[in-house]
Amino acid sequence: MRHYDRDRLHRVALTLNGMPREGHCESRTLLSDFLRHALGATGVHVGCEHGVCGACTVLIDGVAQRSCLALAVSAEARDIRTIEGLAAIEGPIEGELGDLQSAFRRHHALQCGFCTAGMLLSATDFLRRVPAPSEAQVREMLSGHLCRCTGYTGIVQAVLEVAAARREGRRA
Amino acid sequence: MKPPALDYVRVDSAEEAVALLGEHGDDARVLAGGQSLIALLNMRLANPRLLIDISRAPDLDHVSATSVLAVGAAVTQAAVEWRPHLAEEVPLLAQAFPHLGHFQTRNRGTVCGSIAHADPSAELPLVLSVLDGDVVLRSVKGRRIVKAEDFFTGMLVTARAPDELLEEVRFPRAAPGTRYGFTEVGMRHGDFAIVALAVAVSRSAIRFGVGGVGGRPVAADWPRLAGSALEDALNQLAWTLDAQDDHHASAQYRRHLVRTLGKRLVEELS
Numbered sequence: 001m002r003h004y005d006r007d008r009l010h011r012v013a014l015t016l017n018g019m020p021r022e023g024h025c026e027s028r029t030l031l032s033d034f035l036r037h038a039l040g041a042t043g044v045h046v047g048c049e050h051g052v053c054g055a056c057t058v059l060i061d062g063v064a065q066r067s068c069l070a071l072a073v074s075a076e077a078r079d080i081r082t083i084e085g086l087a088a089i090e091g092p093i094e095g096e097l098g099d100l101q102s103a104f105r106r107h108h109a110l111q112c113g114f115c116t117a118g119m120l121l122s123a124t125d126f127l128r129r130v131p132a133p134s135e136a137q138v139r140e141m142l143s144g145h146l147c148r149c150t151g152y153t154g155i156v157q158a159v160l161e162v163a164a165a166r167r168e169g170r171r172a
Numbered sequence: 173m174k175p176p177a178l179d180y181v182r183v184d185s186a187e188e189a190v191a192l193l194g195e196h197g198d199d200a201r202v203l204a205g206g207q208s209l210i211a212l213l214n215m216r217l218a219n220p221r222l223l224i225d226i227s228r229a230p231d232l233d234h235v236s237a238t239s240v241l242a243v244g245a246a247v248t249q250a251a252v253e254w255r256p257h258l259a260e261e262v263p264l265l266a267q268a269f270p271h272l273g274h275f276q277t278r279n280r281g282t283v284c285g286s287i288a289h290a291d292p293s294a295e296l297p298l299v300l301s302v303l304d305g306d307v308v309l310r311s312v313k314g315r316r317i318v319k320a321e322d323f324f325t326g327m328l329v330t331a332r333a334p335d336e337l338l339e340e341v342r343f344p345r346a347a348p349g350t351r352y353g354f355t356e357v358g359m360r361h362g363d364f365a366i367v368a369l370a371v372a373v374s375r376s377a378i379r380f381g382v383g384g385v386g387g388r389p390v391a392a393d394w395p396r397l398a399g400s401a402l403e404d405a406l407n408q409l410a411w412t413l414d415a416q417d418d419h420h421a422s423a424q425y426r427r428h429l430v431r432t433l434g435k436r437l438v439e440e441l442s
Contacts, residue, residue: 001188006177027180027223030214049173050211057276063250065280069210073180074203074225122276129254143361144274 004073014078016041017085025072032056034072035082043083043117047146054145057118058082064125083117086124099165099172100124103158111149119145123159133163175213182225186245186310189226190337194312196222197334203227204245207273207281208289227282232339237261240305240342249278249286249296262343264303264370267354268295274362287323288338290330290388293364295356297324298383300341301391302370308340315339320389327387350374351441356384357429359420366421367429373441380406380434385413385426398442406434 004010004027013022016039023038030049035041035058047053049068056067059081087098097105100120110116119142126133126141133141138159142152165172180203183189193200201220203209204227212218226232232246235255241262243252249272252258252265259266272278272286272295286296287307300307300320307323309316309332323331332338346352356368368383373396381391392409410430415423 001184002182004180004182006179026177028175028178028213030174030210033174049214051207051277054274054276060280063279064276066207066276068214069206069277069280071175071180071203071206071210071223071225074182074206074227076182125279126275140270140361141275144276 010073012038012072012076014075014080016080017082018088027071027073029072030068031058031070031072031075031080032067034075035067035080038072041082041084045114045117047114052146053115054118054122055115057121057145059121059125062125062128064122081121081124083120086120099162100127100158103162103172104155107154107158107161109150109154109158110147115145115147119147119155123162127159127163127166131163131167133160135160138163173214175210176216176219178213178220179222180225181222182227183229185229186226186231186337186339189224189229189232190310190312190335192222192224193337194335200224202245202288202337204285205248205281206285207277208285208291226337237345240344241265242340242342243283244340245282245284245338247283249273249281249283252283253278261345262303263346264299264352264354264372265343267352268299268370271295271354271356271358271362271365271368277362284338284341287341288330288332290324290328291364292327292387292389293366293368293384295354295365295368295383298368298370298381298389299354300343301389302372302379302381303344304379304391305344306342307338308342309333309336310339311336321391324388329387347372347374353437353441355433355437357433367426367433369430369433369437371434371437371441373438378438380409380438382409382413382430382434385410385415385430387414396442398439402435402438403431406431409434 009024035044045055047055051069162172199221203223203225232244234244253269353371356365365384370381372379378394383389410427415426
């Protein structure tokens with residue numbers, strides 16, 4: 001059993017994009033705010049803060065989850081992946097975009113980009129579990145993300161193209 | 173949109189959780205996946221003194237499939253949804269999951285958490301009610317098993333006492349020869365349902381459940397009705413649900429959905 005009192009700051013240690021990191025926060029601090037403010041991962045975008053918009057989605061132990069619906073203290077010892085670390089697991093060459101990121105660019109799947117980081121992380125987890133998705137499955141997965149610019153068509157195409165390319169062993 | 177100040181305890185076992193609940197009762201809230209609770213905290217609609225995080229208690233993170241599918245309090249919705257044989261084990265659950273929140277929230281949200289929260293529009297309470305499943309409640313005094321029908325007592329209100337942990341829910345396995353169906357209408361995919369329907373049709377009977385209309389899921393038992401007899405039964409049920417107007421839909425529209433979608437769903441399974 002581990003106690004975190006309301007009246008003091010607590011140390012939270014976790015792995016962020018492959019690096020051991022730690023910071024201090026209150027027991028009530030949201031994981032999204034901890035990643036942004038204590039650890040500098042400002043690619044975690046904060047939109048609605050009640051789990052609807054999907055902008056703050058990160059990978060926790062490889063699984064796409066809302067960081068605004070998690071407390072930072074509950075992420076102790078977890079492996080967190082944000083958009084800052086996506087190219088490192090996706091891309092074959094350091095410093096280059098991963099295949100999902102490249103496909104999003106090619107398909108005009110972003111405009112302002114606010115929702116994009118969360119979508120890319122969701123799609124990363126999703127394609128690992130569903131390597132050959134139907135368009136309906138991709139749309140169901142993307143229903144957890146709100147984009148007010150593009151209208152989703154390019155986003156769906158980008159995800160489907162990457163899935164097909166990966167199945168054929170080539171890079172989209 | 174940030175949680176209020178609160179004390180947080182991460183427990184390593186169900187025993188530790190019930191001991192804390194025995195001590196703090198209503199001042200504490202159990203945190204599992206937090207997909208409803210943390211949103212409520214962010215909006216300051218909940219203000220517990222203490223959060224008891226059970227998500228890392230190994231003895232609550234179990235699923236077993238015997239005559240029932242028993243799901244522990246720390247098990248995520250995704251862990252059940254992605255079971256390879258869920259469609260044979262509990263087909264109604266398999267049909268309901270795609271309607272339940274989103275891929276991202278099912279990855280963290282728990283099955284028991286949704287049951288404990290008891291939102292009248294939520295899918296899992298409806299499924300548990302139609303299948304006539306059980307809820308296991310545990311306190312320092314021991315365990316008791318409550319039928320779904322007795323557990324959901326009203327809008328966000330359940331039979332759980334303040335010192336009790338919802339330790340496990342039990343979904344009865346598919347009955348041979350029974351067909352199951354689930355459908356719902358919402359504003360957008362993944363939203364809470366305006367009307368959700370879950371139906372089990374056996375050789376001799378229909379069990380018909382409605383969520384999203386009244387304060388709690390409602391299930392009715394009928395013989396194998398068809399045609400105008402089915403329409404009459406659906407109409408009577410629709411009028412007993414105490415449907416309300418709200419900013420999503422009128423009471424009239426909700427009754428309309430119960431009648432039309434209900435007829436379609438039962439006929440598909442007959």
